[in-house]
Amino acid sequence: MGINAPRSKKLLIALLVAVLAAAGIFLILTQKEYSLDFMAMDTYDSVKVSGLEAKAAAEKAREITENLDVNVLSRHSEKSLIYALNRDGKAKIPTEYSQYFNTMTGAFYESGGAFDFTLGKISDLWGIGTDNERVPEEDEIKAALDKAGADKAVFDGGTFTVPEGLSVDMGAAGKGIALDEIRKAYGSMLVRRAVVSLGGSILLYGKGDFTVGIQTPGGSGYMAVLNLKQCCVSTSGSYERYFEKDGVRYHHILDPETGYPADSGLVSVTVVSDSGTLSDILSTACFVLGLENGKALCEKFGCEAVFIDIENTVHVTDGIKDKLEITDDTYRIEESR
């Protein structure tokens, strides 16, 4: 034993050191983190990824978003599919994107038209966020409304057909579609954890817990925190893009029924869903519908939501009630009824 003990001890220690070193190297490599900021889809986007392929994954998110924007979704980009659709009244939708158009069409009908992706002409009349923002004449809005309506668009699973004068606008779904495409790509990459924010629409990817702050409407910072597992989160708020004329504030979320900014008693709706496309679409639809109908719509799609009304009262769907924490005491949670 006198001779054997030290040798086996030496071996043990050597082994221990080797294992520790290997674990350390593995940990360092997989914890490798990479952040990237970029501008696409008319907003500020940021990606933070950890994992062996952190850098490649962050760049992939940028590539997917920019490609979707320029070549598929933007109605202002001459190279895009939607541009061609609006110009020719017809476009072939590649199979990889057909599910998104199905979701959009479904959401239009399920929401009773509160989500409508054919308001391009009406958005142009208002010009919110551009050099041409103004309050349009009533008859201008009426004329544009007559030509709009997703019920006039037909998607047969392969080809999208729209009547002349109708302008498809992907503004309320595009960021969500990009998040879904990014998640799909990450499925085959060495990504441990990722947080992708496309103008405030968020993909949380990977194991473990995530925290998401909900922007204080009209203020800086956040007023509440959601504790979530991987999912997508999207918010529509009237404080985001707007202009003021003669003391009246006109924001960018238009009610498809009136052609005017939606006025449903809400200032912000945050929707949580496994699908980026749905969270993006439903946040807009709920904002237009208001609290009660918005809640019902979320239930229909199995999504959760946080509504903030004009009186700073916060309404939460049951599924995430215990995951929401108010951090700003000027807001109060509505007691359950």
Place this chain on the structure above:
Amino acid sequence: MKGKVIRKSDFLIVGIAVIAALCLLYFQRAGDGHRIARVTVNSLLVEEIDLDTQTEKTVIKPDTEYDVVIVAENGEIYFESSSCRDKICVKTGHLSKKGDTAVCLPAKTVVSISGGEVDALTY
């Protein structure tokens, strides 16, 4: 007797390994508590300032299509002026907390303070 010599060097190896590991951890975490402000233009890092150790006023005029002036002083950083249309970047005000971000979309310029208590902000 032979055993004793080996045991000593073993401790040495383990000791060095532990110190190396601690150093690595330290360098990985160094500055973790500090508020680091980053200015990027078109995704490229232009300037990085430690707001907790910075003592002199820093004026940054990034090379963009617009005339943008960013100032860091007294532990804060902000867009002082910009020739863009909406001036949302200037209206965002002074940034001082981790996770604070101000963006000038037309100039593709972002000022942000790294860290923050939440993983993301939805708006």
